[in-house]
Amino acid sequence: MLELRSVSKSYPGAGQVLREVSLRVEPGQALCLAGGNAEGKTTLLEIAAGLRRPDSGEVLRPTETALVPQRPAILGELTAADNLALWYAAAGRRERPFSPGSPEEKLGLSPFARRRAGRLSGGMQRRLSIAAALCSRPGTLLLDEPFAALDAGGCALVHAALADFVQAGGAVLFSSHEPQQIAALAGALVRLRGGTLEGPFPLTAPPGAKRTGQVLALLLNDPSKAWEPPDEPSI
Numbered sequence: 001m002l003e004l005r006s007v008s009k010s011y012p013g014a015g016q017v018l019r020e021v022s023l024r025v026e027p028g029q030a031l032c033l034a035g036g037n038a039e040g041k042t043t044l045l046e047i048a049a050g051l052r053r054p055d056s057g058e059v060l061r062p063t064e065t066a067l068v069p070q071r072p073a074i075l076g077e078l079t080a081a082d083n084l085a086l087w088y089a090a091a092g093r094r095e096r097p098f099s100p101g102s103p104e105e106k107l108g109l110s111p112f113a114r115r116r117a118g119r120l121s122g123g124m125q126r127r128l129s130i131a132a133a134l135c136s137r138p139g140t141l142l143l144d145e146p147f148a149a150l151d152a153g154g155c156a157l158v159h160a161a162l163a164d165f166v167q168a169g170g171a172v173l174f175s176s177h178e179p180q181q182i183a184a185l186a187g188a189l190v191r192l193r194g195g196t197l198e199g200p201f202p203l204t205a206p207p208g209a210k211r212t213g214q215v216l217a218l219l220l221n222d223p224s225k226a227w228e229p230p231d232e233p234s235i
């Protein structure tokens with residue numbers, strides 16, 4: 001379980017970005033970290049991952065925690081397969097990249113195995129970065145905007161990989177601005193505003209209604225958008 005207790009952080013010039021923020025992500029839970037630009041989502045994720053020190057407060061982090069940063073963490077001169085080989089070795093795993101059922105295969109990266117990572121498209125680099133985090137088999141996964149730059153097919157593959165991870169008991173904390181992806185993956189949402197964390201708001205929908213409306217209402221703070229009707233049946 002990942003837990004932040006009363007975490008505060010300020011930067012010179014930006015002032016106080018996080019004020020006494022507390023949150024908990026349980027095994028088998030996907031929690032969305034929402035908030036407008038510059039509200040401190042990346043800062044919170046980096047503190048949760050241990051990459052950044054809070055000014056005060058406490059972070060309880062399981063040893064097997066992986067972070068997928070906003071800018072894909074890859075070595076551009078190496079092929080996708082060689083990047084993954086490094087991650088497998090660093091995690092002490094013996095499998096070779098692109099073995100059947102591997103995260104990279106499930107994320108549709110097989111046709112790009114021999115391409116230089118730096119020459120892959122932005123969306124493919126993001127998928128590679130997510131595969132690299134998953135191949136170390138973490139218990140907790142932190143993702144900064146995992147759906148940014150992905151097309152519909154890419155979103156579906158990343159969603160399936162993350163949903164499988166949660167189903168298998170993993171804990172996910174991810175930031176996103178994309179209502180549909182949040183509604184599809186997250187069980188609850190927390191929102192950063194003015195340095196304070198609001199929520200958690202559980203994401204639920206009455207039978208037949210879509211959760212996207214509830215997510216939109218939380219993102220826009222507009223209760224009139226709370227629910228959307230189900231899709232019209234197509235002819």
Ligand SMILES: Nc1ncnc2c1ncn2[C@@H]1O[C@H](COP(=O)(O)OP(=O)(O)OP(=O)(O)O)[C@@H](O)[C@H]1O
Nearest residue numbers: 011012014017035036037038039040041042043044
């Ligand atoms: N290393 C740093 N030094 C100084 N200020 C910083 C630093 N990192 C972030 N900030 C400032 O802290 C604030 C929060 O930034 P952060 O990147 O955490 O926000 P965010 O919610 O992830 O934003 P976005 O949605 O735009 O990616 C911003 O005003 C940013 O300029």
